[in-house]
Amino acid sequence: MGKQREIAGWGHQVRVLTDVERPETVRGLSSSLGVQGIARGLGRSYGDAALAPGRVWQMTRMRRMLAFRDGVLTAEAGTSLGDIQRVFLPRGYTLPVTPGTQWVTLGGAVASDVHGKNHHRAGAFSRYVEGIALCTADGEVRSIGPTRDPDLFWATVGGMGLTGLILEVSLRLQPVETGYISVDYFRTGGLEETLGWFAEHDAAYPFSVAWLDCLASGQALGRAVMMGGRPAAAEEVPRGKMAYPMPRPALRMPVRLPSGALSRGVGIAFNAAYYGVHRPVLRKVEPWWKFFYPLDVVDDWHRLYGRQGFVQYQAIFPQDVGLREIRGLLGRIQAARHPNFLGVLKRLGESSPGLLSFPAPGLTLALDLPMQGERTRSLFRDLYAQTADLGGRVYLAKDSFLTPALLQRMYPRLAEFRAVKERVDPMGRWRSALAERVGLVEAP
Amino acid sequence: MSHAGVLVLGATSTVARSLAARWAQEGLPLLLAGRDLPEIERVAADIRVRYGSQVEVVACDTAAAGYPEAVLASVARAGPLRGVLWAFGTMAGADGSGDAQTLRDSAWVNFGAAPPLIEGLLPLIDREGFIALLSSVAGDRGRQSNYVYGAAKAALGTYGLGLRHRLSGKGPSVTVVRLGVVDTRMTWGMNVPGGTADPDAVAQAVQRGIARRRAVVYAPRRWALVMAVIRNLPEPLFNLLRI
Ligand SMILES: Cc1cc2nc3c(=O)[nH]c(=O)nc-3n(C[C@H](O)[C@H](O)[C@H](O)COP(=O)(O)OP(=O)(O)OC[C@H]3O[C@@H](n4cnc5c(N)ncnc54)[C@H](O)[C@@H]3O)c2cc1C
Numbered sequence A: 001m002g003k004q005r006e007i008a009g010w011g012h013q014v015r016v017l018t019d020v021e022r023p024e025t026v027r028g029l030s031s032s033l034g035v036q037g038i039a040r041g042l043g044r045s046y047g048d049a050a051l052a053p054g055r056v057w058q059m060t061r062m063r064r065m066l067a068f069r070d071g072v073l074t075a076e077a078g079t080s081l082g083d084i085q086r087v088f089l090p091r092g093y094t095l096p097v098t099p100g101t102q103w104v105t106l107g108g109a110v111a112s113d114v115h116g117k118n119h120h121r122a123g124a125f126s127r128y129v130e131g132i133a134l135c136t137a138d139g140e141v142r143s144i145g146p147t148r149d150p151d152l153f154w155a156t157v158g159g160m161g162l163t164g165l166i167l168e169v170s171l172r173l174q175p176v177e178t179g180y181i182s183v184d185y186f187r188t189g190g191l192e193e194t195l196g197w198f199a200e201h202d203a204a205y206p207f208s209v210a211w212l213d214c215l216a217s218g219q220a221l222g223r224a225v226m227m228g229g230r231p232a233a234a235e236e237v238p239r240g241k242m243a244y245p246m247p248r249p250a251l252r253m254p255v256r257l258p259s260g261a262l263s264r265g266v267g268i269a270f271n272a273a274y275y276g277v278h279r280p281v282l283r284k285v286e287p288w289w290k291f292f293y294p295l296d297v298v299d300d301w302h303r304l305y306g307r308q309g310f311v312q313y314q315a316i317f318p319q320d321v322g323l324r325e326i327r328g329l330l331g332r333i334q335a336a337r338h339p340n341f342l343g344v345l346k347r348l349g350e351s352s353p354g355l356l357s358f359p360a361p362g363l364t365l366a367l368d369l370p371m372q373g374e375r376t377r378s379l380f381r382d383l384y385a386q387t388a389d390l391g392g393r394v395y396l397a398k399d400s401f402l403t404p405a406l407l408q409r410m411y412p413r414l415a416e417f418r419a420v421k422e423r424v425d426p427m428g429r430w431r432s433a434l435a436e437r438v439g440l441v442e443a444p
Numbered sequence B: 001m002s003h004a005g006v007l008v009l010g011a012t013s014t015v016a017r018s019l020a021a022r023w024a025q026e027g028l029p030l031l032l033a034g035r036d037l038p039e040i041e042r043v044a045a046d047i048r049v050r051y052g053s054q055v056e057v058v059a060c061d062t063a064a065a066g067y068p069e070a071v072l073a074s075v076a077r078a079g080p081l082r083g084v085l086w087a088f089g090t091m092a093g094a095d096g097s098g099d100a101q102t103l104r105d106s107a108w109v110n111f112g113a114a115p116p117l118i119e120g121l122l123p124l125i126d127r128e129g130f131i132a133l134l135s136s137v138a139g140d141r142g143r144q145s146n147y148v149y150g151a152a153k154a155a156l157g158t159y160g161l162g163l164r165h166r167l168s169g170k171g172p173s174v175t176v177v178r179l180g181v182v183d184t185r186m187t188w189g190m191n192v193p194g195g196t197a198d199p200d201a202v203a204q205a206v207q208r209g210i211a212r213r214r215a216v217v218y219a220p221r222r223w224a225l226v227m228a229v230i231r232n233l234p235e236p237l238f239n240l241l242r243i
C-alpha cells in the first residue's frame, strides 16, 4: 500500500513527497521501523525539521494518556498540548510551559525543548519532563530521564528527533486556580523604551512578551505592545463565567491567498493597527487561549502567505547584546525593504541543560517574513551572519537557512551532542532534511 | 457482578476507540476486548485518565482454540451488559489476491466469528440494550477492489438485520453500521476520491444512530446516497469504473 504523501513544514515554503507512516498501535509502529527517517508531530516547526528524504513517522495518532499520578501526566508523544489543557484544566492543572500555539505534540515540545511566555522565570519545557520512553536505532525502548541515562536525555531534549522516536513523555503539570490570566498592557514609543521595560518590569510578571513593530520608521522602530501576565485568582474570574473556560472551535482559513498579498504595505498597516488598538490597560482578565494562543483562532493561517509560504527568523542573543545591536539588526531588515509581520521580542532566562536547546539568558527576537526567493535568502544570510557575530544562535525549530559552519559557531555543545548521537545511532538512521542540511548527520 | 456497560469487541480499532470514549463520557462502564492485550491496556488507561471511568480488559482472540467459550465465560463473570459493539475487521485479501489462509481469515474475522460469540452473549445483554455491528459500504455491491471483504461485511449486515428481526419487541436493538471510508490505519495511504472521514465525527454519528435504535446507519451519511447510485448503476457503466 503506497503511503506517499506531500508534507511541508508550517511555513510551507518547501513541500516534499515522502513515505509517511502514521502508526496507531505500538505493534504497528514497531513493524514500520528499520529504515531511515524522522519523527513528526503536528508539523508546527517552520522549516524542514520534520521532513525527511526517507520515512516520516507521523505520531499524531499515538496520543493516549497513560497515567496521572501526583501531578505528573504520562502520555504518548503524539498527544497535543491543547488536548492536555482540555482534559486537565477543569481539574485545576495547566501546562507548565507552552509555546505560542497549543497544536504541538509532546514529542515536538520535547524535541525542540520549547519555551513560552514564562521562560524568564520558569525555564524551558524540559525542566518539567520527568521521563521519556525513547525508541532508539537498535529498536530498544529506553526509559530515560534527568537521572536515568542523563546524557541521552539531554541530547533528546532539544535534539530534533535525532536520537530516536519519543514514544512517551512524563510531564509535571502545574496546579492553577483558574483558566484566566490577568494581563497588563503597555505601549512603548520605540526600541529603547521596549528594552527598558524588559529590564525594569519583566521580572515582576510570570508571563511577558512584546509584540514588536519592525516596520515603523525612525525613532518609532521597535515600538511595542508589552504584555505582562499573572495567573488570575478565583475572585478575578469575570462574573457569570466558569473558572476554567473552554474555547470554541477555531475558524478555518478556507483558501490560500495569492503569494505577495501580504506586502510590505499591508505589514506596515497591520503593525500600526495592532499597536493602535492595544491601548494601555491594567489587569485585563483574559481566558487562557486568548493570552497564550492568539493565532490559534484561525486554523491553517499559514495559507495567508500563499503558495510560496513564509519563513521565520528567530534568534537568541547573549545578555550583553542590547539597544545598539538590536537596532542594528532591525535597521538591516528595514533597509532590505522586505515585507514582514508578527515581530515578537522576549527576554529569556536560564539555559536548559539540553545540548541543542535553544533558550539562553538574553533577548530573543522572532519575525515572520513571506518567502520571496533569493531576496529572502540573502536577507537571512546577512541576519544569520550578524547573529553569529553577536554570539547568538537561531532556533532550529524555525530555521530554513542554517549552514554547517554557522551551526558550529552557534551551538557550543555540538560536540557533546555528536558524541551521544554516535553512541546511540552510529549508522545515522534518524535523519531529517534539517539534519542533512546543517550537517547534524552525514549527507547520504 | 456490577457491569451493565458496553462490551467493545476489537477495542484497538480506531473507530471503536472513539465510540468507547464517547460511551465513557456518557458515564457507561466499559469492557474492552481484543487480541492485542498490551494495546488494549493502553486504550483502557487513556479512557480512565481522561474520563475517570470504570474500564476492564478481556482477552478475545477470534483465532484462539477456546473461542468463543473463553470469552463468554469472562464476560459472564463481569456481569450483565448494556451493549455490545462488534468492530473486528480486516482488509487483508479484500481484492481476492490473498492465499487460501488469508481468504479464509477474511471471511472469519469480518463475519464468521461474529455469530458464535454474539449468540452466546444474548442472555447477558439488557432487554433495553443494544448490539451494534460495524459493517461496510463495501457490502452494498461487490466491487473488484474489495469484494472478498465486502462479501463478509454483507453477511455481517444480513446477520444483524435477521437478529434484529428475531429480537424485535423482546430484546436488545440491533444496529448495522455501514461505514464509508474512515481515516484509520485500515485506509491510510489509500487514494480515496472525496477524501476520508474523521473517525471521531463518524463515531458521533454512529453513537447517535445506536441511541435512536436505528436498523441501519450510514456514516458518514452521504455514503447512503453514493451507494444508492453505485447499487443501481447498470453493469456496462459499472464495469467502466475502477473501484
Ligand atoms: C504559531 C506558532 C507559534 C510558536 N510559538 C513557539 C514558542 O513560543 N516557543 C517555542 O519554543 N516554539 C514555538 N513554536 C514552534 C513549535 O513549538 C515547535 O516547532 C514544536 O517542535 C512543534 O511541535 P510539533 O508537534 O508540531 O512537531 P513537528 O513540527 O512535527 O516536529 C518538530 C521536531 O520535533 C521532532 N519530533 C516530533 N515528534 C517527535 C517524536 N515523537 N519523537 C522524536 N522527535 C519528534 C521532529 O522530528 C522535529 O525535529 C511555534 C510554532 C508556531 C506554528
Ligand SMILES: NC(=O)c1ccc[n+]([C@@H]2O[C@H](COP(=O)([O-])OP(=O)(O)OC[C@H]3O[C@@H](n4cnc5c(N)ncnc54)[C@H](OP(=O)(O)O)[C@@H]3O)[C@@H](O)[C@H]2O)c1
Binding pocket: A025, B009, B010, B011, B012, B013, B014, B015, B016, B034, B035, B036, B062, B063, B086, B087, B088, B089, B090, B105, B109, B134, B135, B136, B137, B138, B178, B179, B180, B181, B182, B183, B184, B185, B186, B187
Ligand atoms: N476504516 C474504514 O474506512 C472502514 C470502512 C468500512 C468499514 N470498516 C469497518 O469498521 C470496523 C472498524 O474499522 P477501523 O478502521 O477502526 O479498523 P482498524 O483500526 O483497522 O481495527 C480493526 C480491528 O480488527 C482487528 N483485526 C484486524 N485483523 C484481525 C485478525 N486477523 N484477527 C482478529 N482481529 C483482527 C484489529 O485488532 P488488532 O489491533 O489486534 O489487529 C482491530 O481491533 C472494522 O470492522 C472495519 O472493517 C472500516
